[in-house]
Amino acid sequence: TQLLEQSPQFLSIQEGENLTVYCNSSSVFSSLQWYRQEPGEGPVLLVTVVTGGEVKKLKRLTFQFGDARKDSSLHITAAQPGDTGLYLCAARNTGGFKTIFGAGTRLFVKA
Amino acid sequence: DAGVIQSPRHEVTEMGQEVTLRCKPISGHDYLFWYRQTMMRGLELLIYFNNNVPIDDSGMPEDRFSAKMPNASFSTLKIQPSEPRDSAVYFCASSFRSGGFPGNTIYFGEGSWLTVV
Numbered sequence: 506t507q508l509l510e511q512s513p514q515f516l517s518i519q520e521g522e523n524l525t526v527y528c529n530s531s532s533v534f535s536s537l538q539w540y541r542q543e544p545g546e547g548p549v550l551l552v553t554v555v556t557g558g559e560v561k562k563l564k565r566l567t568f569q570f571g572d573a574r575k576d577s578s579l580h581i582t583a584a585q586p587g588d589t590g591l592y593l594c595a596a597r598n599t600g601g602f603k604t605i606f607g608a609g610t611r612l613f614v615k616a
Numbered sequence: 617d618a619g620v621i622q623s624p625r626h627e628v629t630e631m632g633q634e635v636t637l638r639c640k641p642i643s644g645h646d647y648l649f650w651y652r653q654t655m656m657r658g659l660e661l662l663i664y665f666n667n668n669v670p671i672d673d674s675g676m677p678e679d680r681f682s683a684k685m686p687n688a689s690f691s692t693l694k695i696q697p698s699e700p701r702d703s704a705v706y707f708c709a710s711s712f713r714s715g716g717f718p719g720n721t722i723y724f725g726e727g728s729w730l731t732v733v
Contacts, residue, residue, distance in 0.1 A: 538722075547620075547707050547724025548659070593659065595722070602647060602713065603672050604722060608658035 508532075509594055509607035517613045521583050526610040528594030529576040535597055537570055537577045542591040542609070551579075584614045618642070620725035622708050628731045634696040637728045639708030640689055647711040649722065650683055650693050654704045665691065698732045705729050 510529045518524055528537070536555045540548035552561050554570035554577065561568045565588075567580040581588055593609045621640040629635055641648050649664040663673040668685045676683070680699070685691040695702055705727040711720050 545726070547709070547726055548722075549724070550721045553721070602666065602711075603661065603664065604649070605661055606651075606659040 509596055509605060511592075511594060511607035511610050513610060514608065515611045515613075517615065518584055520585055520614055520616050522614075523580070523582050524584060524612070525578055525580045526592055526612070527576065527578050528596075528607055530596065531575065532596075532598065533574050535574075537574070538595045538604075539568055539577070539579055540593045540595060540606075542593060548591075548593055548606075581612075584612075586614045586616045588612060589614050620708055620710050620723055622706075622725035622728050624728060625726065626729045626731075628733065629698055631699055631732055632697045633732075634694065635698045635702075635730060635732075637693040637706050637708075637730070639691045639693070639725060641691070641708070641710030642712075642723055643689065645710035645712045645723075646688075647713060647720075648685060648691050649707075649709040649711070650691070651707040651709060651724075652704045653707060653727070659707070662693070695730075698730075700732045703731050 512527050538553045539551045541551050542548040552568045557572045557574045559570045565582045569578050591609045591611050594607045595604050597604045623638045646667050650662040651659050652662055653659045662675045663683045664671055665685045681695055683693045707724050707727045709722045709724040711722045713720055
Protein backbone atom coordinates (compact mmCIF):
# COMPACT_ATOMS: atom_id res chain seq x y z
CA THR A 506 0.00 0.00 0.00
CA GLN A 507 1.40 3.38 -0.98
CA LEU A 508 1.21 5.90 1.80
CA LEU A 509 1.79 9.62 1.96
CA GLU A 510 2.89 10.89 5.34
CA GLN A 511 2.38 14.54 6.10
CA SER A 512 3.98 16.52 8.90
CA PRO A 513 3.24 18.26 11.08
CA GLN A 514 -0.36 17.17 11.56
CA PHE A 515 -1.29 20.48 13.14
CA LEU A 516 0.35 23.90 13.13
CA SER A 517 -0.74 27.09 14.87
CA ILE A 518 1.30 30.21 14.18
CA GLN A 519 1.11 33.99 14.36
CA GLU A 520 0.46 36.13 11.32
CA GLY A 521 3.73 37.03 9.59
CA GLU A 522 5.61 33.85 10.50
CA ASN A 523 7.06 31.45 7.96
CA LEU A 524 6.31 27.74 7.90
CA THR A 525 7.10 24.56 6.01
CA VAL A 526 5.02 21.42 5.78
CA TYR A 527 6.20 18.12 4.41
CA CYS A 528 4.87 15.19 2.43
CA ASN A 529 6.93 11.99 2.38
CA SER A 530 6.65 8.52 0.92
CA SER A 531 8.76 5.47 0.19
CA SER A 532 7.24 5.25 -3.30
CA VAL A 533 8.12 7.08 -6.48
CA PHE A 534 5.31 9.08 -8.05
CA SER A 535 4.71 10.44 -11.52
CA SER A 536 3.23 13.61 -10.08
CA LEU A 537 2.48 15.21 -6.77
CA GLN A 538 -0.15 17.78 -6.03
CA TRP A 539 -0.97 20.10 -3.15
CA TYR A 540 -4.58 20.91 -2.33
CA ARG A 541 -6.11 23.27 0.22
CA GLN A 542 -9.40 22.54 1.90
CA GLU A 543 -11.53 25.00 3.85
CA PRO A 544 -14.26 23.94 6.30
CA GLY A 545 -17.42 22.73 4.58
CA GLU A 546 -15.84 22.56 1.15
CA GLY A 547 -13.95 20.10 -1.01
CA PRO A 548 -10.19 20.33 -1.59
CA VAL A 549 -9.00 22.77 -4.25
CA LEU A 550 -5.81 22.30 -6.23
CA LEU A 551 -2.93 24.68 -5.50
CA VAL A 552 -0.15 23.22 -7.64
CA THR A 553 1.09 20.15 -9.51
CA VAL A 554 4.76 19.14 -9.69
CA VAL A 555 5.97 16.44 -12.04
CA THR A 556 9.75 16.76 -12.39
CA GLY A 557 12.23 15.69 -9.71
CA GLY A 558 13.79 18.78 -8.14
CA GLU A 559 11.08 21.04 -9.51
CA VAL A 560 10.30 24.23 -7.61
CA LYS A 561 7.13 26.22 -8.19
CA LYS A 562 6.08 29.50 -6.63
CA LEU A 563 2.55 30.75 -6.15
CA LYS A 564 2.74 34.19 -4.55
CA ARG A 565 3.89 33.51 -0.95
CA LEU A 566 3.78 29.72 -1.42
CA THR A 567 6.81 27.74 -2.62
CA PHE A 568 6.45 24.09 -3.58
CA GLN A 569 9.31 21.67 -4.11
CA PHE A 570 9.34 18.12 -5.46
CA GLY A 571 12.18 15.93 -4.23
CA ASP A 572 14.87 14.82 -6.67
CA ALA A 573 13.76 11.19 -6.35
CA ARG A 574 10.06 12.13 -6.73
CA LYS A 575 9.22 10.58 -3.35
CA ASP A 576 8.66 13.70 -1.26
CA SER A 577 7.59 17.30 -1.39
CA SER A 578 7.47 20.41 0.73
CA LEU A 579 5.28 23.49 0.90
CA HIS A 580 6.75 26.69 2.33
CA ILE A 581 4.60 29.68 3.19
CA THR A 582 6.25 33.04 3.71
CA ALA A 583 4.66 35.65 5.97
CA ALA A 584 1.56 33.61 6.72
CA GLN A 585 -1.80 35.38 6.84
CA PRO A 586 -5.08 34.40 8.52
CA GLY A 587 -6.47 33.67 5.06
CA ASP A 588 -3.94 30.83 4.75
CA THR A 589 -5.79 28.92 7.47
CA GLY A 590 -6.99 25.55 6.23
CA LEU A 591 -6.16 21.90 5.69
CA TYR A 592 -3.24 21.33 3.30
CA LEU A 593 -3.29 17.98 1.57
CA CYS A 594 -0.68 16.40 -0.64
CA ALA A 595 -1.82 13.93 -3.28
CA ALA A 596 0.11 11.60 -5.52
CA ARG A 597 -0.43 9.42 -8.51
CA ASN A 598 1.75 6.42 -9.37
CA THR A 599 3.44 6.01 -12.68
CA GLY A 600 1.15 4.80 -15.44
CA GLY A 601 -2.01 5.01 -13.39
CA PHE A 602 -4.69 7.49 -12.47
CA LYS A 603 -5.31 6.33 -8.91
CA THR A 604 -4.76 9.37 -6.71
CA ILE A 605 -4.14 8.99 -3.00
CA PHE A 606 -4.05 11.72 -0.37
CA GLY A 607 -2.04 12.30 2.76
CA ALA A 608 -3.83 12.91 6.06
CA GLY A 609 -3.12 16.62 5.79
CA THR A 610 -1.61 19.43 7.82
CA ARG A 611 -4.15 21.60 9.57
CA LEU A 612 -2.83 25.17 9.65
CA PHE A 613 -4.21 27.93 11.83
CA VAL A 614 -2.82 31.44 11.43
CA LYS A 615 -3.68 33.83 14.23
CA ALA A 616 -4.09 37.52 13.56
CA ASP B 617 -19.36 26.66 -15.34
CA ALA B 618 -21.03 24.16 -13.01
CA GLY B 619 -18.68 22.17 -10.84
CA VAL B 620 -19.18 18.70 -9.45
CA ILE B 621 -22.65 18.52 -7.97
CA GLN B 622 -23.45 16.23 -5.07
CA SER B 623 -26.67 15.45 -3.26
CA PRO B 624 -27.78 15.37 -0.58
CA ARG B 625 -25.52 17.86 1.20
CA HIS B 626 -26.49 16.54 4.59
CA GLU B 627 -28.18 13.32 5.61
CA VAL B 628 -28.98 11.87 9.00
CA THR B 629 -30.24 8.31 8.97
CA GLU B 630 -30.83 5.48 11.35
CA MET B 631 -28.58 2.45 11.51
CA GLY B 632 -29.72 -0.23 9.11
CA GLN B 633 -31.25 2.14 6.58
CA GLU B 634 -30.14 2.38 2.99
CA VAL B 635 -28.25 5.51 1.98
CA THR B 636 -27.79 6.68 -1.61
CA LEU B 637 -25.42 9.51 -2.46
CA ARG B 638 -25.55 11.09 -5.90
CA CYS B 639 -23.02 12.85 -8.07
CA LYS B 640 -23.00 14.74 -11.34
CA PRO B 641 -19.43 15.20 -12.61
CA ILE B 642 -18.20 18.10 -14.67
CA SER B 643 -19.31 17.71 -18.26
CA GLY B 644 -16.57 16.25 -20.46
CA HIS B 645 -14.62 14.70 -17.62
CA ASP B 646 -13.80 11.03 -18.12
CA TYR B 647 -12.70 10.12 -14.59
CA LEU B 648 -14.93 10.03 -11.53
CA PHE B 649 -13.77 9.39 -7.97
CA TRP B 650 -15.55 8.69 -4.70
CA TYR B 651 -13.64 9.62 -1.54
CA ARG B 652 -14.55 9.43 2.13
CA GLN B 653 -13.12 11.84 4.70
CA THR B 654 -12.99 11.40 8.47
CA MET B 655 -10.83 12.97 11.14
CA MET B 656 -9.31 9.61 12.00
CA ARG B 657 -8.55 8.29 8.51
CA GLY B 658 -8.27 11.42 6.39
CA LEU B 659 -9.32 11.36 2.74
CA GLU B 660 -9.64 7.79 1.49
CA LEU B 661 -10.21 6.77 -2.12
CA LEU B 662 -13.13 4.34 -2.28
CA ILE B 663 -13.48 3.75 -6.01
CA TYR B 664 -12.82 5.43 -9.32
CA PHE B 665 -14.30 5.11 -12.81
CA ASN B 666 -12.92 5.81 -16.26
CA ASN B 667 -15.46 6.30 -19.03
CA ASN B 668 -18.17 4.92 -16.73
CA VAL B 669 -16.24 1.70 -16.03
CA PRO B 670 -15.02 0.95 -12.47
CA ILE B 671 -11.23 0.74 -12.57
CA ASP B 672 -10.24 0.30 -8.94
CA ASP B 673 -12.64 -0.47 -6.11
CA SER B 674 -10.03 -1.72 -3.66
CA GLY B 675 -10.88 1.09 -1.26
CA MET B 676 -14.52 0.10 -0.85
CA PRO B 677 -14.67 -0.96 2.78
CA GLU B 678 -17.01 -3.93 2.48
CA ASP B 679 -19.93 -5.42 0.61
CA ARG B 680 -22.33 -2.97 2.17
CA PHE B 681 -20.90 -0.33 -0.17
CA SER B 682 -21.59 -0.26 -3.89
CA ALA B 683 -21.08 2.34 -6.60
CA LYS B 684 -22.46 2.68 -10.10
CA MET B 685 -21.99 4.99 -13.03
CA PRO B 686 -24.77 4.29 -15.54
CA ASN B 687 -23.74 7.18 -17.81
CA ALA B 688 -21.16 9.92 -18.12
CA SER B 689 -23.19 12.44 -16.15
CA PHE B 690 -24.32 10.48 -13.12
CA SER B 691 -22.95 8.23 -10.39
CA THR B 692 -24.26 6.83 -7.14
CA LEU B 693 -22.67 5.50 -3.99
CA LYS B 694 -24.96 3.27 -1.97
CA ILE B 695 -24.57 1.97 1.57
CA GLN B 696 -26.91 -0.83 2.61
CA PRO B 697 -27.32 -1.36 5.49
CA SER B 698 -25.71 1.73 7.01
CA GLU B 699 -23.82 1.64 10.30
CA PRO B 700 -22.70 4.42 12.68
CA ARG B 701 -19.06 3.91 11.63
CA ASP B 702 -20.03 4.97 8.11
CA SER B 703 -20.55 8.53 9.37
CA ALA B 704 -18.23 10.73 7.32
CA VAL B 705 -18.10 13.29 4.54
CA TYR B 706 -18.31 11.60 1.16
CA PHE B 707 -16.78 13.49 -1.74
CA CYS B 708 -17.32 12.92 -5.41
CA ALA B 709 -14.66 14.29 -7.73
CA SER B 710 -13.98 14.30 -11.44
CA SER B 711 -11.04 14.83 -13.76
CA PHE B 712 -10.09 14.88 -17.40
CA ARG B 713 -7.02 13.13 -18.71
CA SER B 714 -5.28 15.39 -21.16
CA GLY B 715 -2.87 13.43 -23.32
CA GLY B 716 -0.11 11.85 -21.26
CA PHE B 717 0.08 14.56 -18.60
CA PRO B 718 0.20 12.78 -15.24
CA GLY B 719 -0.99 15.63 -13.09
CA ASN B 720 -4.50 16.51 -14.16
CA THR B 721 -6.56 18.48 -11.66
CA ILE B 722 -9.16 16.65 -9.61
CA TYR B 723 -12.25 18.78 -9.03
CA PHE B 724 -14.19 18.02 -5.89
CA GLY B 725 -17.82 18.54 -5.05
CA GLU B 726 -18.83 20.12 -1.77
CA GLY B 727 -19.37 16.72 -0.17
CA SER B 728 -22.26 14.82 1.35
CA TRP B 729 -22.21 14.90 5.15
CA LEU B 730 -23.57 11.58 6.39
CA THR B 731 -24.48 10.86 9.99
CA VAL B 732 -25.73 7.39 10.91
CA VAL B 733 -27.29 7.19 14.35
